[in-house]
Each structure stands twice: as C-alpha cells, then as structure tokens.
Amino acid sequence: MWENRALLWKKFLRTVAILLVTSMLVSVIFFQQAVEAASEPRTGGSYYNYGEVLQKSILFYKANRLGDLPDDYILPYRGDAAMTDGQDVGLDLTGGWADAGDGIKFTHPMSYAAGQLGWAVYEYRQAFEKSGQLDDILDEIKWATDFFIKAHPSPDVLYYMCGYEESDHSVWIPHELLDYRTKRTSFKVDASTPGSDVAGQAAAALAIASLIFEPTDPQYAATCLTHAKQLFKFADTYRGKNPLKTLYPSGSYVDDLAWGAIWLYIKTKDASYLDKAKSVLPAKSLGGQHTHCWDDVSYGAALKIAQVTHDAEYTAMVEKNLDTWMPGGGITYTPGGLAWLSQWGSLRYASTAAFLAFVWSDDQTVGTASKKAAYHKFAESQINYALGDNPRGGSYVVGFGKNAPEHPHHRTAHGSWTSMLSVPSFHRHILYGALVGGPTSNDSWKDDISDYTLNEVATDYNAGFVGALAKMYDMYGGNPLENWPKPEDFRAKEDNLTEYFVRGWIIYEGYGTLNLMFQINNRSAWPAAMKDKLSARYYMDLTEVFESGHKVEDVEITLGQNQGAKLYGLKQYKDNIYYFTVDFTGTQLMPAEWELCEKDANVSIKYKDNCGSNENDWSYKNLTGPPDYDAVSFAGKTPYIPIYDNGVLLWGEEPLKNEPDFTYGDINDDGSIDTIDFALLKQILMGNSPANVNMQAADVKADGDINALDYAVLKSYLLKIVDKLPQ
Structure with missing residues (x-):
C-alpha cells in the first residue's frame, strides 16, 4: 500500500514538474510570439x-x-x-x-x-x-x-x-x-x-x-x-x-x-x-x-x-x-x-x-x-x-x-x-x-x-x-x-520667387522728360542676408542724342525723393549704350519687414532740346505705371534693370556685348570654370602669371582691368552666391 502511494507520489511530482516546465516553455514561447507579433509590419503589410x-x-x-x-x-x-x-x-x-x-x-x-x-x-x-x-x-x-x-x-x-x-x-x-x-x-x-x-x-x-x-x-x-x-x-x-x-x-x-x-x-x-x-x-x-x-x-x-x-x-x-x-x-x-x-x-x-x-x-x-x-x-x-x-x-x-x-x-x-x-x-x-x-x-x-x-x-x-x-x-x-x-x-517651385530684384514704374513721361521710380528688393532666403551695398543700373541708348548733334552732357539725370540712395552716371557701357546707377550703399536692406526689405528712389531723365527718347532703352522694356506698393506682389519686377551687390551682378540682364570667342573665368580654356581657374587668377594677381593662360578670360568682370574685384566675382560664382559671370 505504501509502495503504491510512493509510486503515485513520484508520478504526481513528475507530472507537476512536467507541467511547470511546460508552463515555463509556454511563457517563453508566448513572450517570443508576442514580441514577434509586436514586430510585424505596420498596418497594410509594408x-x-x-x-x-x-x-x-x-x-x-x-x-x-x-x-x-x-x-x-x-x-x-x-x-x-x-x-x-x-x-x-x-x-x-x-x-x-x-x-x-x-x-x-x-x-x-x-x-x-x-x-x-x-x-x-x-x-x-x-x-x-x-x-x-x-x-x-x-x-x-x-x-x-x-x-x-x-x-x-x-x-x-x-x-x-x-x-x-x-x-x-x-x-x-x-x-x-x-x-x-x-x-x-x-x-x-x-x-x-x-x-x-x-x-x-x-x-x-x-x-x-x-x-x-x-x-x-x-x-x-x-x-x-x-x-x-x-x-x-x-x-x-x-x-x-x-x-x-x-x-x-x-x-x-x-x-x-x-x-x-x-x-x-x-x-x-x-x-x-x-x-x-x-x-x-x-x-x-x-x-x-x-x-x-x-x-x-x-x-x-x-x-x-x-x-x-x-x-x-x-x-x-x-x-x-x-x-x-x-x-x-x-x-x-x-x-x-x-x-x-x-x-x-x-x-x-x-x-x-x-x-x-x-x-x-x-x-x-x-x-x-x-x-x-x-x-x-x-x-x-x-x-x-x-x-x-x-x-x-x-x-x-x-x-x-x-x-x-x-x-x-x-x-x-x-x-x-x-x-x-x-x-x-x-x-x-x-x-x-x-x-x-x-x-x-x-x-x-x-x-x-x-x-x-x-x-x-x-x-x-x-x-x-x-x-x-x-x-x-x-x-x-x-x-x-x-x-x-x-x-x-x-527651393520653392514658384518661378517668380526671386531673392534680389528691382521693380520699376513710370511716374511721368512727356516733353523730353521721364520720371521713374526704382525699388530695390531684398527677399533673400538662400540664405537670408543683410545687404548694404546694393545698387541698380538703368541702361540707356543715346543714339538719337548723338545723331541730333548733342552730347552726353545734354542728358540730365537727377535724383528725387529716395530712401538712402545716391546717383552715379552716366557711364559708357558699349558704343552708344550708357547707364546710370542708383546706389543704396550704406543703407541696410534685409528680408525682415516691409520697411527693410525694399527701398525706393525717384529719378528724372531730361533731354535738352527734347533731343532723345527712352523708348529704345534696354531698361525701358516692360515699364508701366503707376507704382504698386504691395510688398507681397512682384508687380513691376523687371530684369532689364539689373541689381548688383558691391558692383557684382546679382540678378537681371545687361545689354548684350559682342560675343567673345572665350568664356570669362575659364582662364585655362579647358571648357569649365572651376577651382583651377581660381588658383590661376590668384597667381596672376600676385604677379606670377602662369604660361598658356587666357588673360582676357581673367578679366572676369569684363571691365578692361584684372584686379581684386575679378577675384571676388569668381569666388562668388564658385560658391554659387551669383549664378552667372559676364558674357
């Protein structure tokens, strides 16, 4: 009787042990399955x-x-x-x-x-x-x-x-x-x-x-x-x-x-x-x-x-x-x-x-x-x-x-x-x-x-x-x-989202007089930047003036009401094309608020003896009036009045010059403008002109002189601060 009880007790203990082990294994398996379930892909199967x-x-x-x-x-x-x-x-x-x-x-x-x-x-x-x-x-x-x-x-x-x-x-x-x-x-x-x-x-x-x-x-x-x-x-x-x-x-x-x-x-x-x-x-x-x-x-x-x-x-x-x-x-x-x-x-x-x-x-x-x-x-x-x-x-x-x-x-x-x-x-x-x-x-x-x-x-x-x-x-x-x-x-997809640009409007036109309003805009965002050397150029065709026997001095350019501008001009660009500059150097422009992102200047152009007309001016294209003072819109934006930063073209189009048989900035004539050209220009400026270089191409600003400004322009181009060089 006691032997049977002992045998039964052993069987019972063995069963309990098996159940305990099984329970532990089930717990482990359950945990693993739960983790695997939690690790399944998101809803939708991917x-x-x-x-x-x-x-x-x-x-x-x-x-x-x-x-x-x-x-x-x-x-x-x-x-x-x-x-x-x-x-x-x-x-x-x-x-x-x-x-x-x-x-x-x-x-x-x-x-x-x-x-x-x-x-x-x-x-x-x-x-x-x-x-x-x-x-x-x-x-x-x-x-x-x-x-x-x-x-x-x-x-x-x-x-x-x-x-x-x-x-x-x-x-x-x-x-x-x-x-x-x-x-x-x-x-x-x-x-x-x-x-x-x-x-x-x-x-x-x-x-x-x-x-x-x-x-x-x-x-x-x-x-x-x-x-x-x-x-x-x-x-x-x-x-x-x-x-x-x-x-x-x-x-x-x-x-x-x-x-x-x-x-x-x-x-x-x-x-x-x-x-x-x-x-x-x-x-x-x-x-x-x-x-x-x-x-x-x-x-x-x-x-x-x-x-x-x-x-x-x-x-x-x-x-x-x-x-x-x-x-x-x-x-x-x-x-x-x-x-x-x-x-x-x-x-x-x-x-x-x-x-x-x-x-x-x-x-x-x-x-x-x-x-x-x-x-x-x-x-x-x-x-x-x-x-x-x-x-x-x-x-x-x-x-x-x-x-x-x-x-x-x-x-x-x-x-x-x-x-x-x-x-x-x-x-x-x-x-x-x-x-x-x-x-x-x-x-x-x-x-x-x-x-x-x-x-x-x-x-x-x-x-x-x-x-x-x-x-x-x-x-x-x-x-x-x-x-x-x-x-x-x-970059935003909006084609009209330009960082720096000029808006221009005709205030008055007639009797040999053209009154213009210029507005320089800084809406920079790549990156946003304060600029205090911005300027704009108005390009004029004086052919009619010269053909009538008059001189450059017979064209009077005066600065009217403005927000910190200076006026420089006229300066010859090529042939009968001249330009004057509305310069805001010393005035801070920044994309911070309406009064700071744009500055205005009024300019009057008068022809002695009514000797000229502005209709064939490069910068006269697209000009309309009256002014639109909305700082949100782009009304009046014209690429034919280019904007410059310390003399370097930021945006806009200058009148075409005679097409050169070389590319400004490509000093070694290898078909690309890169850091090699930058190094060559540095040597030229240091007085160590290398052999077999294109000195005309080294005049990056195309102003007839090779100096530190050319160095600055080329650097700006390589750093993608400006998107093109003079053509």
Whole structure:
C-alpha cells in the first residue's frame, strides 16, 4: 500500500514538474510570439523607410544651428546666425541650437535634447553605424556640447539663455537676421543665483557625450567629462531652481541632479554618484503618467538606476510609469491610437515614452518579462502613428511620407521677408525631418503655421523620436537616401520667387522728360542676408542724342525723393549704350519687414532740346505705371534693370556685348570654370602669371582691368552666391 502511494507520489511530482516546465516553455514561447507579433509590419503589410526618416530627423538639427556655419553648408538656406551671442558679457557664446521655431537659445532644453540624442547613441550605436548616420548624429551632439563648454567659462558659472522672449517674439524673421533685429542678451546662473536644474541637465548631456565620444575622440570625451563633473558639483553645491524669467521654468531640480549623477556613475563607476542619484531621487518619489522630457528627467534617471542596480523598488516604479502608457493604463488614447498626454507636443511625449519602452523591453536582465512584449508593441504603434498609421493616413514628419506637414511653425523654413506669418503663403524651404507638435486628443490636426500648438517644432520634440527611430531601423531596416539632400530640393517651385530684384514704374513721361521710380528688393532666403551695398543700373541708348548733334552732357539725370540712395552716371557701357546707377550703399536692406526689405528712389531723365527718347532703352522694356506698393506682389519686377551687390551682378540682364570667342573665368580654356581657374587668377594677381593662360578670360568682370574685384566675382560664382559671370 505504501509502495503504491510512493509510486503515485513520484508520478504526481513528475507530472507537476512536467507541467511547470511546460508552463515555463509556454511563457517563453508566448513572450517570443508576442514580441514577434509586436514586430510585424505596420498596418497594410509594408514597412516605412525607417532609414530615410532617421536620416531626415537628424538633419532637422542642422536647420536650427546657430553660429558660424561653413560656406558649403549642407542646407543652402542656412547661414551664419546669432554671431553676437556673448558679446554683452565679453564671451564667445555662439553656436548651439535655436530652441524651436523661434531664435532663442536655451541651455536647459538644449542639454536635454543633446543628452537624449546621446542616450540614443549609447543604446543603439550599431543602428546609427549601420544606417550611416553615426557621424551625422555625433556631429550634431558635438555642436550642442561645444556650446555647453563655452557657456561654462568657470566652475560655478553657466550661461543658460541668449536672447529673450519679448525681443525675439516681436519679429518673425530668419535666424540669419537675429543680430540685426533682436537683442541677444546673455543670462547666467552662478553661486548667488543657482540653477541646479539647468546645470544638472547640462552635466548629464556632457557625461553622456563623454561616453559616446570615447571610441572616436577620447580627448574630447575627457573634456566633456571634466565639465560634467564641475557642473554637477556646482548644481549640487548651490541648490535651487533657476529663478530668472524664462520660457522654460523648471518644476524641480532634483530630477536633473539625479539625471546628471546616474550618467556620471555610468561613465566613472564612482559609487558616490550612484548614491547621490538614489538619495535625491528615491524610488518612492516616482510615479504619475508623465514621461521623460526636458522638465522631468526622473523617468529616464529611474530607468538607468534600475538597470545598473536591479533594485526592485526602482524597477517597480519604472514599470508603473510604463504601465500608465499602455491602453487602459490611465493615459488618454485618441480614437486613432495615439497615447495623448498634452496638447503641447503630443507626439513628442508619445515618441519619448516609446523610446523608454524600447530601452526597457530590450534589457533582459531587469524587469518583468511578461510585460515587455506589451511595452514593445506600444512603442512601435506610437512611432508608426507619427509616420502614417493614423486617421489622416499622413505623416507628422516634414518632408517624409504621405500628406506630410508643409507649414511648420518655423521662421527660417517659412522665409518671410515682411516678418509676417502670412507672407508668403507657402514655405520657401522644406524643414526635413521636423516632428511637428501633433494632433489633438481626437486626432484632429491642421497644417497651419499660425497654430503653434499643433505645428511647433523643437529640438526637444525630435530628441526622443530619433532614438525610437533608431530602434525601428535596427529591427526593420530601410535605406537612407543617397546623395541627399540636393540644393534644388530646398527651393520653392514658384518661378517668380526671386531673392534680389528691382521693380520699376513710370511716374511721368512727356516733353523730353521721364520720371521713374526704382525699388530695390531684398527677399533673400538662400540664405537670408543683410545687404548694404546694393545698387541698380538703368541702361540707356543715346543714339538719337548723338545723331541730333548733342552730347552726353545734354542728358540730365537727377535724383528725387529716395530712401538712402545716391546717383552715379552716366557711364559708357558699349558704343552708344550708357547707364546710370542708383546706389543704396550704406543703407541696410534685409528680408525682415516691409520697411527693410525694399527701398525706393525717384529719378528724372531730361533731354535738352527734347533731343532723345527712352523708348529704345534696354531698361525701358516692360515699364508701366503707376507704382504698386504691395510688398507681397512682384508687380513691376523687371530684369532689364539689373541689381548688383558691391558692383557684382546679382540678378537681371545687361545689354548684350559682342560675343567673345572665350568664356570669362575659364582662364585655362579647358571648357569649365572651376577651382583651377581660381588658383590661376590668384597667381596672376600676385604677379606670377602662369604660361598658356587666357588673360582676357581673367578679366572676369569684363571691365578692361584684372584686379581684386575679378577675384571676388569668381569666388562668388564658385560658391554659387551669383549664378552667372559676364558674357
């Protein structure tokens, strides 16, 4: 009897063991299947090109760069901007990123964005390498961290803002004109005015930079670490929120201290940093359904603390937060499936929560395995929503996918010359890769530049999105575009959108008199530029004057009412063709507002004894009247009154001269104008004339003299500042 019981007991135990093993195997298989299900292609059976959107989302940061940009910058509509930053305090604080669609530079959200991008590289470096985007994203992060280093001139000082709301938001101008139209005041925190929030955040960004730059630039990584340690010590020693007025008032500073401390621990393995992170951010203080963002990095800090310690309390709090983002977890879901936290940057929060969910579900050493499939599925759904899996069937990334936004709230991409959101009615540039704010809680959205709630773009909006895209690329691939971007991709299709031009009108004509109004226009946007050496030329045919026995002196040219012009002329162009110049040198023209983008001058032409007529003048073609003062229209624009910058033709057509049997600028007569010709011209000007060169072609300006002006014209042509040379 007892033997039978023992046998039965053994069978029972064996059965239980088999059931337990089977249960474990089923759980593992279920988890794997759930992950595979979550990793299926988006609705419709095809993948998005995650490589392309990753590439473009990184490029967005180049559109917001401030400082000294290369002459051959990848974005032809961007140029040097905010070059006076720091001059008011005797420092060079140029560089960094403009925060959003405006032109203010904030260290706090910028350091969050740079740190978040760095975190993405830290987690998914291989994805960036495989996609060919590693150098680009490291370059962007360095652009920001270089600024943080400049902004930290001594251990207990950090500059946290350049420019301010009242001045910056009073205009709607391209970034290139900030120095001319706004006050770039510098603001700092120090021992007497602490800012543990902004300093702690900057310390974290630099600590992360020290990690990700170590393989490629160990010296720079060491510099970043030195500043990170000093900034953290400053933030920890002089505790307090930045009390000064800013568009980014911080809710707390303890999260920033914890964020800086945990990354310093990861870099240095100094346990005191880990102890500090845990002491300022105890697990019990965490909770809520918010997520990682510039003003609250406690969620990211807790996640990293949990990963490095495997502490059960921190693990529980990380998952408690992620659980709130799951369907039914407490957060609002739009009918189309977006986890919607706030009207301000709804996609920013969802994509960053997705990044945290990806990082957590990827870690098989900590957390609850049965939950990770759901976290993973949530993350994919949020990124795909932003790319097109939504009721609109459209992308929320500028320049990517179907029905993408075309009117983001971004001053430089818009390119207004009147400081107005409505002028022009279209965007002159494509702000590739920018993630707009996103829809309302019912999935509604309108592509409207004036609705900055739904269409604002910002460096912090894209930050978490880039990291989540790297993970999507890592799973599904996708090909970044080759030989991209191309300059023509950025030009508006409107044929009439000329940057520099002259409008001309006839005010009065009769009895040997012609009264004209000239209007010089600067609507530049490739890039926007201030010009103070613009001029226009009116070309006249004096054949009738000479045939009647009169002289050049019998033609009287006088300057009437004007806005800063001078009058020069008449000067012979060729044969009986002469011109006079309406010169605005010394007057600033810039695409900033109506009064600044255009300047007028009235000129009177009188013929002695009624000896001449203007009807056969080259520049008389197409002239009409009366004047049209609308700064939006192009009425009166005439290419026959060319516009010049310091004597170099910018736009318009000069009268034809006799066709030469050579090409101006092609000094070595090889059929092309290139850097070899530029080098030859330099030798000629230095008195070392090479053999077998065409000296006529070296007279680039075709004015009979080879000098520095020819050098400048050829340089402008090669840099594509001007589109043609004299013919």
